Structures are given as C-alpha cells and as structure tokens.
Amino acid sequence: MSTLSAPLRAARVTVRGLLIGLLTAVFLAPFYLMLRNALMDSRGLTAPEWTWWPSTMHFDNFTALFQDPSVAMGPALGNSLLVAAVTAPLSTLLASATGYALARIPVRGRGVVLALVVATLMIPGSATFVPTFVVVGSMGGVNTLWGIVAPGLFNPFAVLLFRNFYLQFPSEIEDAGRLDGLGWLGLYRRIALPSSGAMLASLGALAFIDSWNAFLWPLVIGQDPSAWTAQIALSTFLTSQTINLPGLFAGAVVTITPLVVMFLVAQRYIVEGIASSGLKG
Structure with missing residues (x-):
C-alpha cells in the first residue's frame, strides 16, 4: 500500500506544481508584454515578426517619458x-x-x-x-x-x-x-x-x-x-x-x-x- 501511495503523492505534487506554474505564467504574461514593449522602439513594436525580447533595449523611452x-x-x-x-x-x-x-x-x-x-x-x-x-x-x-x-x-x-x-x-x-x-x-x-x-x-x-x-x-x-x-x-x-x-x-x-x-x-x-x-x- 505504501509503495503505491508514494508514486501517487509524487504525481499529485508534480501536477500541482505544473498547474501553479501555468497559472503563474498566465498572470505574469501581461507584465512581461508591458515591459517588453516598453523597451522597444516604434519600428520593433509595429514589425510583423514576433520577437520575445528586444535585441536593443531602449531605456531612453523612460527618459523621454519625463x-x-x-x-x-x-x-x-x-x-x-x-x-x-x-x-x-x-x-x-x-x-x-x-x-x-x-x-x-x-x-x-x-x-x-x-x-x-x-x-x-x-x-x-x-x-x-x-x-x-x-x-x-x-x-x-x-x-x-x-x-x-x-x-x-x-x-x-x-x-x-x-x-x-x-x-x-x-x-x-x-x-x-x-x-x-x-x-x-x-x-x-x-x-x-x-x-x-x-x-x-x-x-x-x-x-x-x-x-x-x-x-x-x-x-x-x-x-x-x-x-x-x-x-x-x-x-x-x-x-x-x-x-x-x-x-x-x-x-x-x-x-x-x-x-x-x-x-x-x-x-x-x-x-x-x-x-x-x-x-x-
């Protein structure tokens, strides 16, 4: 009985961890998109191809903001x-x-x-x-x-x-x-x-x-x-x-x-x- 319960408990912990990780990614996705877009220029934001992160980070966007x-x-x-x-x-x-x-x-x-x-x-x-x-x-x-x-x-x-x-x-x-x-x-x-x-x-x-x-x-x-x-x-x-x-x-x-x-x-x-x-x- 104990040999069967241990794998079940491990599988339950794994599924719970995957579910928490998935929900975390879903909730953090808007923050990622916001920060990614804030570090890009106008050409990169309107480009047809998708980039996960800007090759050149434009921190001057925050300077120009103020x-x-x-x-x-x-x-x-x-x-x-x-x-x-x-x-x-x-x-x-x-x-x-x-x-x-x-x-x-x-x-x-x-x-x-x-x-x-x-x-x-x-x-x-x-x-x-x-x-x-x-x-x-x-x-x-x-x-x-x-x-x-x-x-x-x-x-x-x-x-x-x-x-x-x-x-x-x-x-x-x-x-x-x-x-x-x-x-x-x-x-x-x-x-x-x-x-x-x-x-x-x-x-x-x-x-x-x-x-x-x-x-x-x-x-x-x-x-x-x-x-x-x-x-x-x-x-x-x-x-x-x-x-x-x-x-x-x-x-x-x-x-x-x-x-x-x-x-x-x-x-x-x-x-x-x-x-x-x-x-x-």
Whole structure:
C-alpha cells in the first residue's frame, strides 16, 4: 500500500506544481508584454515578426517619458499619489467608523441609515455622475485635487463589510472596556479599530488601487493639465492625432509600479492584522 501511495503523492505534487506554474505564467504574461514593449522602439513594436525580447533595449523611452514637454508625467504621478494616499485611508476609516456605528450603537433610525447605504449600491454611477459634477463644480472643485478626492470618500460596500465584521466581534471584549470606563468612541478607537487591522489593510489596498486607476472622474474634474492624474497623462500618448506606443508602454510600466509595491507591502500588513486582531477562527 505504501509503495503505491508514494508514486501517487509524487504525481499529485508534480501536477500541482505544473498547474501553479501555468497559472503563474498566465498572470505574469501581461507584465512581461508591458515591459517588453516598453523597451522597444516604434519600428520593433509595429514589425510583423514576433520577437520575445528586444535585441536593443531602449531605456531612453523612460527618459523621454519625463522629458516630453507636452505631457507632464512627473506632476501627474505626484497628483495620483496624493489623491490615492488621501482617499485610501480616509475612505477606509470613514467606512470603519460608520460600520461600527451601524453594528454597535443602538440609536433611533439606525435601520433607516443602513437602508440608505444599501440603496446607494443599487444606483448606477452614471445616474449620479452629472449631479455630483454639478455639486462639486458649484463648490469650486473643478481643476482641484480635493474635487477629485471628495466623491470617493464614501464607500458603501466597505461600510457593509465593516458592519458585518463588527457584528461578529465578541461583545465580551467591549464589556471589559466598559468596565474601564470607555464610551462608544473609546471602545471603537482602542478596541474595535485595532482589532480590524486585516479589514483596514485589505480594503485600504483596494481603495488605493481604485483611486489610482480612476479615469473618468479625474478626466472631467481635472480639465487643466496641472490637475491631471497619471491615467489622464497616459491617455495622451494614444489619440486620434498621435500614437506614441513606446511612450504609452513605458508610462504603463511606471504607473503600475506603485501598485505592485503597494500590494506587496499590503500583504504583510494583512497577515499582521490577522495575527494581532486577537480573534481566533
């Protein structure tokens, strides 16, 4: 029996390794194509024959990306970083506080507020786009970074996730906090919030990615080039008048790098958040 089980286990490990390798190759293929195209010139990109890697790597594509006088890629990256760095923590903290209030604080009208939060998920973004622009524009938010940030601070989906998380939070821990004289704000700040580290890290990472990749709203609000984000600046390399493929792919590599770094860092914080939450199982 043991002689038969050993080959089966070896075959299972081999198949699992091949499957993992295949899936890894599939997921890494877009990154390979992006980097390959960013290191080629226009002639190589439009050539009919396929090359796995450029014979001459054109690192000057990245230099030209930041030296192009028609596209301020450097300031645009700074705008995107500022918008994402502000939107991600603020929207996550607001969702956490709202979710805790809806889950724990017994106030009149809590069910109505929850119903309104759920209702916002049923309204398509196209229906609220113009009214949002009118409101933000009337407040002077056009061509400003706060005009890009403000509409993204409310995340009803994150509110519901935090509410469900705090509904499952052990009430005994809060009872111990009440014995120490903590009120609702103290319970949230000193007990509930630190215990939701995994939720904060994961939803904060998703909010950062969503804010960084936003295109339509920053395009409408940031009409002046000084308020462009990286995605808007990147779109200028591919228009009906001009096509700059090397600049487009070089810009794509540059703009995706912060997301890759952020995700790698967030993975560690997600694990630490689960380990330090004090919740088992």
